Amino acid sequence: MVSIEKLVRERILILDGAMGTMIQRYNLTEEDFRGERFAGIPGQMKGNNDLLCLTRPDVIQDIHRKYLMAGADIIETNTFSSTSVSMADYHVQEYVREMNLAAVRLAREVADEFSTPDKPRFVAGSIGPTNKTCSMSPDVNNPAMRALTYDELADAYREQMEALLEGGVDALLIETIFDTLNAKAAIFAAEKAMEATGIQVPVMLSVTVSDTGGRTLSGQTLEAFLASVQHANIFSVGLNCSFGARQLKPFLEQLAARAPYYISAYPNAGLPNSLGQYDQTPADMAHEVKEYIQEGLINIIGGCCGTTDAYIAEYPALIAGAAPHVPAPKPESLWLSGLELLEVTPEKNFINVGERCNVAGSRKFLRLVNEKKYDEALSIARQQVEDGAQIIDVNMDDGLLDAQAEMTTFLNLIASEPEIARVPVMIDSSKWDVIVAGLKCLQGKSIVNSISLKEGEEKFLEHARTIRQYGAATVVMAFDEKGQADTYERKIEVCARAYQLLVEKVGFNPHDIIFDPNVLAVATGMDEHNNYAVDFIRATGWIRKNLPGAHVSGGVSNLSFSFRGNNYIREAMHAVFLYHAIREGMDMGIVNPATAVLYTDIPADILERIEDVVLNRRPDAAERLIETAEQLKAAAEQQKGNATDKQVAPLSWRNGTSVEERLKHALTKGIGDYLEEDLAEALKLYPKAVDIIEGPLMAGMNYVGELFGAGKMFLPQVVKTARTMKKAVAILQPVIEAEKQEGSASAGKVLLATVKGDVHDIGKNIVSVVMACNGYEIIDLGVMVPAETIVQRALEEKVDMIGLSGLITPSLEEMVHVAMELEKAGADIPLLIGGATTSRLHTALKIAPVYHAPVVHLKDASQNATVAARLMNPKAKEELKEKLSSEYQQLREKNAAQAPKTVPLEEAQKNKLNLF
Numbered sequence: 015m016v017s018i019e020k021l022v023r024e025r026i027l028i029l030d031g032a033m034g035t036m037i038q039r040y041n042l043t044e045e046d047f048r049g050e051r052f053a054g055i056p057g058q059m060k061g062n063n064d065l066l067c068l069t070r071p072d073v074i075q076d077i078h079r080k081y082l083m084a085g086a087d088i089i090e091t092n093t094f095s096s097t098s099v100s101m102a103d104y105h106v107q108e109y110v111r112e113m114n115l116a117a118v119r120l121a122r123e124v125a126d127e128f129s130t131p132d133k134p135r136f137v138a139g140s141i142g143p144t145n146k147t148c149s150m151s152p153d154v155n156n157p158a159m160r161a162l163t164y165d166e167l168a169d170a171y172r173e174q175m176e177a178l179l180e181g182g183v184d185a186l187l188i189e190t191i192f193d194t195l196n197a198k199a200a201i202f203a204a205e206k207a208m209e210a211t212g213i214q215v216p217v218m219l220s221v222t223v224s225d226t227g228g229r230t231l232s233g234q235t236l237e238a239f240l241a242s243v244q245h246a247n248i249f250s251v252g253l254n255c256s257f258g259a260r261q262l263k264p265f266l267e268q269l270a271a272r273a274p275y276y277i278s279a280y281p282n283a284g285l286p287n288s289l290g291q292y293d294q295t296p297a298d299m300a301h302e303v304k305e306y307i308q309e310g311l312i313n314i315i316g317g318c319c320g321t322t323d324a325y326i327a328e329y330p331a332l333i334a335g336a337a338p339h340v341p342a343p344k345p346e347s348l349w350l351s352g353l354e355l356l357e358v359t360p361e362k363n364f365i366n367v368g369e370r371c372n373v374a375g376s377r378k379f380l381r382l383v384n385e386k387k388y389d390e391a392l393s394i395a396r397q398q399v400e401d402g403a404q405i406i407d408v409n410m411d412d413g414l415l416d417a418q419a420e421m422t423t424f425l426n427l428i429a430s431e432p433e434i435a436r437v438p439v440m441i442d443s444s445k446w447d448v449i450v451a452g453l454k455c456l457q458g459k460s461i462v463n464s465i466s467l468k469e470g471e472e473k474f475l476e477h478a479r480t481i482r483q484y485g486a487a488t489v490v491m492a493f494d495e496k497g498q499a500d501t502y503e504r505k506i507e508v509c510a511r512a513y514q515l516l517v518e519k520v521g522f523n524p525h526d527i528i529f530d531p532n533v534l535a536v537a538t539g540m541d542e543h544n545n546y547a548v549d550f551i552r553a554t555g556w557i558r559k560n561l562p563g564a565h566v567s568g569g570v571s572n573l574s575f576s577f578r579g580n581n582y583i584r585e586a587m588h589a590v591f592l593y594h595a596i597r598e599g600m601d602m603g604i605v606n607p608a609t610a611v612l613y614t615d616i617p618a619d620i621l622e623r624i625e626d627v628v629l630n631r632r633p634d635a636a637e638r639l640i641e642t643a644e645q646l647k648a649a650a651e652q653q654k655g656n657a658t659d660k661q662v663a664p665l666s667w668r669n670g671t672s673v674e675e676r677l678k679h680a681l682t683k684g685i686g687d688y689l690e691e692d693l694a695e696a697l698k699l700y701p702k703a704v705d706i707i708e709g710p711l712m713a714g715m716n717y718v719g720e721l722f723g724a725g726k727m728f729l730p731q732v733v734k735t736a737r738t739m740k741k742a743v744a745i746l747q748p749v750i751e752a753e754k755q756e757g758s759a760s761a762g763k764v765l766l767a768t769v770k771g772d773v774h775d776i777g778k779n780i781v782s783v784v785m786a787c788n789g790y791e792i793i794d795l796g797v798m799v800p801a802e803t804i805v806q807r808a809l810e811e812k813v814d815m816i817g818l819s820g821l822i823t824p825s826l827e828e829m830v831h832v833a834m835e836l837e838k839a840g841a842d843i844p845l846l847i848g849g850a851t852t853s854r855l856h857t858a859l860k861i862a863p864v865y866h867a868p869v870v871h872l873k874d875a876s877q878n879a880t881v882a883a884r885l886m887n888p889k890a891k892e893e894l895k896e897k898l899s900s901e902y903q904q905l906r907e908k909n910a911a912q913a914p915k916t917v918p919l920e921e922a923q924k925n926k927l928n929l930f
Contacts, residue, residue, distance in 0.1 A: 015129065018136050018184055018185060018249075021087075022250075026312060026315060028085055028087045028315060028326060029089075029280055029315065030088065031323060031325050032317060032318055033090065033140075035320055035321060036323070037073065043060070044059060046066075046070050047070075049068070049069035051069065057105060058801075062106070064096045064101075068112065071120055074117070078120065082128040082135060084326040085326060086135070087135060088137070088185075089136075091138070092121075093114050093174065095142050096113045097110060097141075097144055097173070100142070100145050101113075110174060110177075111173060114139075114178050118139065118178055119181060136185065137185075138185045138186070139178035139185070142189060142190055143190050143192055143196050144167065144170070145798070146161040148167060148457070149196075152797055154736055157429075158427050158430075167199040171200045171203035175204055175207035185216045186215055189219075190222045190255050191220065191230065192222055192224065192230050193231065194234050195455075195456070197239075201246045202483060216249030217247065218251075219243060220252045220278060221236065222256045228265045232457060234457060236272075237272055237355035238351035238458060240269075241356075241458070242457060242485060244345075245482055245485040249276060251269065253279055253281070254279070254281065258283065258299070259299055260284075266312070270342070271342060272342055274341050274344045276313035277312050278312065278314035278315070278316070279306060279311070279316075280315065280316035280318045282318045282321070283299055284298070289856050289860065290856065292319065296324045299317070303315060310338075311339055313338045315333070347359045350438040350458070352434075352436050352438045354436045358601060358602070364601055364602070364603065365603075367403065368605075369604045369606055371394060371395050371406055373409060376394070379394055383415065383424070384414070384415070388423070392431055395428060399434055399436075403437065404438075407439075408425065409443060411445060421443065422454075422455055425441075425456060430737075435458075438459060440463050440604075441456075450484075453485075462488040465477045465488055465490055466494070467494040467495065467511065468495065470495055474515065478522060487528060492505045492508045492532050493532075494508045500549070502549040505531040509561065512527075513564060524561070524564055527561075528565040528567045528602060530568050531549075531553040531566065533547075533569055534573070536636075537627050538575075539636065547628045547629070548629060565601050566600045567603055571606070574587040583624075583642070585606075586611045588605060588611075589612060589616065590613060673692050674696075677692055677696065677711060680742075681715060681718060681739060681742075684737065684738045685738065689738070689741060702753055703753060703787075706746060707743060708787070715735070743786075760789060760790065762790050762882060762886045763813045763814050764792055764815050765804070765817070766781060766794045766819070767797075767816075767818060768796065768799060768825075769804075777819050777848055778819035778848075785878055788879040793813065801832045804818075804832055805836055809839065814886060817845075817848065817878070818845060819848055829847060830860050834865070845868070846870050846872055847870065848871070848878075855909060857871040859905065863906070868898060870894070
């Protein structure tokens, strides 16, 4: 049979459509999902589509068959959530291997049934992102926390993939990627699984963008994503979910222009309506997809949410005779990434690596880490980026620190700070376990600092292979078994040997190799040290000419170690050294980005004496520079005394602006450093502290909401904003408490929860703040809360109302489920519905009809207190209930046609071609 690798070069391939959409059409019951085998397992099983491979295999094969009849070349296994991580929610994680094997068998049987020599059919093993993220914390109060570790996720993926490979898939499709660190764990697992089984298949990746800015949910741009995964042996990369074909096209164009892989796309059937349903017809979607094909953007086309075999049936005619996309060439430069791409090209001249987040080089940073003052430690990183650092070096090597734990904590914290996380990280440690721990924290493409040949070739190659597997570039120190390379001859000897080993034996991308030929101290009083800077500069030129693709970096501060205490001389020496080294090809260096001394600003007499030292131009150069340093010492000390501890220049946004403007800026940027003074000023202008929260602070949050909705902010920024809001409220809380009347009772008790399947709690947390400030007692159950927990706690706590939050479309169905469970339990507690995907229409058509108590949709957090006050008043509550009942009924009558149509399973089985 023709391989998928050969066929994709000849024509555009057709992937199947959505599995979930098709399953919904069979009107399956809880009993269908459980069967007899899983009857005794607690909780709800309906919705666990993957389990149907064991309980209703006839349905799954029926769906596969429909897509193949519609013309699909590739069908996906029904294993999107078949990992122990996801299946733990249903208490069936022990059946994961069996589920995956069964899923492959079902797909394989039908694919083989339809395969012919002219039209072979392929099976792709579907691997979803799981319901957890490695890059973001589930707890807004603890941004360093993670719901699971990289290793736990990689192990779960490996278990799934080994079963898929053994079952006989033709490819592994890692899809709906919203967090690149999850995807990197999956890629790592795929490599391990193929090694363990001895079965090699193509690896396909598909990303989902979360906003109109084209970023993933974890904040990465598509170019940054490509940098993060470029170490892998990737067959195709593409986009799925999130948008319809028209909305997805700009991002597909961006991906196709840069990705050196085949391109796939399987968009949704347009955008969902207010009920979470998809209205776009197959013909309409085909019209939009046609542009992909005509413009040569794709190699593989399919469908995601809302699509059925009717949509896929439109594709064969569209692709007939069409030329497939030609992948972009591989990048001839070093790609690094944080949330954004950093492409190191000759045009960029020099990449500045911030040095201040290093416990060995900064006493202040060490003190802050020791004292667990991470907010202040992060402010050092943030300031470096603001000062121009394009990469942040992080080093936690100190005898009194748990370096591995501190590296993990700090990198996790950086991930929650978008202004810092947008740049790549250099993981700097002499301890291998610390480096590996750091690699497991970063979704971007980082740099390891460093490896060397000092322990011999075997260990060097082992470390290099591991770095490559985790998708990082590496600094290679000019050390070998003989020791540090200190002369020009030794430097080029060691670097040439390391380069050959990395490229020929490890398969390392030459552009991912960064040599550090050892910046060593000059002017030490020892004659053998005088030529160290010259040797480095000469070695730099040789490396760039003779080791194609390789880069050169160095720890610049080492050069001036002899002049510690005289910051001006040290910075001037660095400026001179960099001027000459960059001209020879040094394109990266660990320096203080806040340095104030430029080469062109150094007075001629001082410049001459520094260059005499750096370039070793005269034997008395060191003595002459020491003499100059002594003359400048008094001025340098005075300058040092005038510098603030923070070394932060006046901030323009704080000058000549109102307190409302400053608070808005602080919230938008997530800057909490000045909240104390700004809120103190605001307290003089507003009658009550709660007025500040409901006034300028809520105005700032609403502005953030507008930016997020317009795609001008992304999730990590919004999360950071939420923490800043929480900090502001904490500052005001004592004042709020003092303003309350002595002995006053609680205004009411409110239970808040983000529903099961959803990890987002930004809106919920803002509601919590607003309600608490209005005197309500808050019971916050957090995120991913099952319906049974919500009902149980609501009844136990005797709450006055329940607030449900959700940010993603599946949350809508779960809210209906919660309402139904409340009704079954005989509860009479009002429901407040909020979140990005919710709507008044969905509330009226889907939630309110299944629950007799008031169900109120709230557009934003500021409405909660007003509505809650009405619900706490018996007369006002009845009036609101009647008003809502009337309005909802009108909405239902007006939109009756929008109710989803379903076909009973028995009827579907009689007419297998017309299930749409």
